[in-house]
Amino acid sequence: MQPVQAPVLGPQVDYRSLVVVLLSPLAFALVFASWTIFAVLGVELKRVLLFGEVQFAVLLAMPMLTGALAALPMALLARRVGGRRVMIGSLLLICPLLWAIAYSDVYLEFLLAGAGLGLGAGSLAAGLVYVASLCPRRHAGLALGLYGAGMLGAGLTYFLLPLVSQAYGWPMAPKLFLLPVLLVALLLWIFAEDAPRMPHAPLDSLAEPDGARSESPSWYWLPPPAVCRLALYYSFFYGAFVALALWLPGYLAAQYALPLKQAALWALAFTLPVGIGQIVGGALADRRDFRDLRWWVSACVMVCLFLLSYPDFTMQIHGVHGDIALRFSMPLGGFTALLAVMGMAMGIGKGSLMCLLYRDHGDDMARSGGLALALGGLFAAVLPLMFVLGNEWIGIRTAGFMFLYAALAVCMLLMLWDGARTRSSPLTRHSSQPPSQAD
Template sequence: MSDRTAPVSVDHTSLIIVLPLTLAAFFTAFACWTLFAVVGVELKNTYWFSDTQFALLLSVPFLTGGLLAPPLGMLTQRWGGRRVILVCLPALGLALLLLMWVDSYAGFLLAGAGLGTAGGLFSAGLHYLVTYMPPSRAGMVLGMFGIGTGGAGFSYLVVPVVQTAYSWELAPLAYLSVILLVWLLLLILTDPEPSPRQRSETSWLRAVKSLVSPSVWPFCLYFSFLFGGSIALILWLPDYLSSVYQLSLAEGARWSLLCALPMLACQVPGGLVSDRYGAVMVLRLALLGGLGTLFLLSYPDTDLIIHGIRQPIHWHIGVSLPWLLLLLSGLSALMGSGMGALLRLLFDEYPQQVGTVGGLMLACACASAFLLPLLFGLANDFLSVRSSVFMLLFLLCLVAWLTLECSRHPTADRKAPLP
């Protein structure tokens, strides 16, 4: 049973300080999370790792992040978001130091497992912001915080430049410097949260029980599609674009990142509209729009021959590269709007357990991001149709939409009062 008593808001001056610092911590942590996706290629060539070893190296941060997210979410409920952030950032820094020091496969795996502590920043940041934000602007604030998920693609842009100009070891050092700066600013400029024992509304046992509540799992499904699906698609798109449209991998990666930008840009508008008209409505429209877009993307290239009166008529049905990029950008925008609405809905339904429920949502999204690329490959092998990637995402989106329509959300018709 969710607790819908809105938390007591704190002055806006504190929010002006806390939101940028929390967003910086979240963004940097997610950038570290995908560090192996870039430097891992250099490590594979230098240390002669096999394809299996390389795949395991890429997946370890996501696996550990997913495994750590629920317990860190519960610790957030117990200790408060600020304390967990101040613990996770040094742990992440130690993993970066280890990454620069080790020279064996086991050492790199250990460093990758340490990078998984970035998952704790999501639930801790959500819980910390709830203490300060005005309830009527929850969608906007949480949408701004959700921009931090863009750190997952930041390494694709910055690390190759640093690696080409200097060496890959400088990238972890740069991230370490940012983490140290953010940690010091959080320690100096922010105040400790009230002790959970001083807030009768917060019950740690209630937060733990919420993990097995049936009403929580639809949130995990929505986030598995919106966030886990977007991460899996970004990882898969470079190979898809290079195979279907004869682009180089570098060009495919660049177009993939550009298509992901609308997701970041639309999280805040999605949260703002949710504040005004309700989160369920925005989430419903985002999922319906995703279904339509994915249906168009799923249709494979087809050649039709119509036997006309005088001669056969040949038709080719396919999506050109400009139209594909336009559809992908639209899908990205819809998923970003849906994420902003989902975070607002999370606040509406679980204002006192955002850390615990958010941690479980992230764990499910990590599992989705890990499993979907594997399913993409299996679908290509068995169906021999490149667009089967979008067919699988269409099915996941359809299940998420049907779940939303069948689930009961008590706040569906309640709109936040705007000042």
């Protein structure tokens, strides 16, 4: 009887683990806050520099695109040279780009600076590998959930940038993040230590001992199908959150005629529950296998997207005693309540899925986690253009939610097909019979 692969082992809680768990989310938050600068600043720039809607969408998507392209290579580089070094290098890399945004005055300069900010994804991917290599196995989901909660950095942008821009002008806004980024990089350099090198499957090995089949470096870049499936599921929640975090301030300002500062504060109703839900999802996944949780989470998100997709409309019914006019307009309170519920569900889904990636493929977190971030970044880069398609060409502002609804439906169909194929596999049925081999 072939034994099931044992769960990946992690170190016990010590000083080094606590430093990593505390500092890595701060680095994540600052990188993500720098990415969402254009979510708030871009609305003002569009008015001052006369950006078009398509140009604005491309500006939002550019950090996501370059970040997606950099995620997997940076994760593999972190496995080779150490996550701490890659994180520090990525944080230092975005500093001159933040400074350059303050002195840009044409669209191309903003676009190039945004593309450079995307390279900060090296810090996200390297931090994921770093946390996974040092976090204690018993609390891996909680540690990874705390790390993923660094996406709350979007809330920092929502809260501070309108205040700074109003008081000192928009060129001062990107400089606001320079000192915190440099400070976190300094703390990582002083207090954090490099994780121990993984003794198995080294990146630069061309052959395995004992006559095992050789593995070329090009083949190493191709993850197993099981990793691809989990990464695909994760990419929807990650990509949808990133795109909505970039899009919501402008959407709220246009849909409900709100000042930018007030619209950004209302958008916190989505970002805060996502961060909290990610911690909850990771902590729950530490206690039991939450593979089936993705169905409940996906169903909750789908219901919210269905309701958010409804545009304002008027319906006239020819009744017996005259015409009856029905009007529907989503109130701001109802909209933000749905965002909060959807954000909590998305966060729980992200936290539990990342814990599953660690439990099933934690011995190769560079590929599995890097691929999940890469696919999520690509999905996030496509979404702003889809939102503009709905606004400008279709003429329905809520078409972005409709596209997310369709994308989630496709994702759930793939999950259903994958579950049916797994249950029908003879090897799966045979291996699932003994109680001792239960996951």
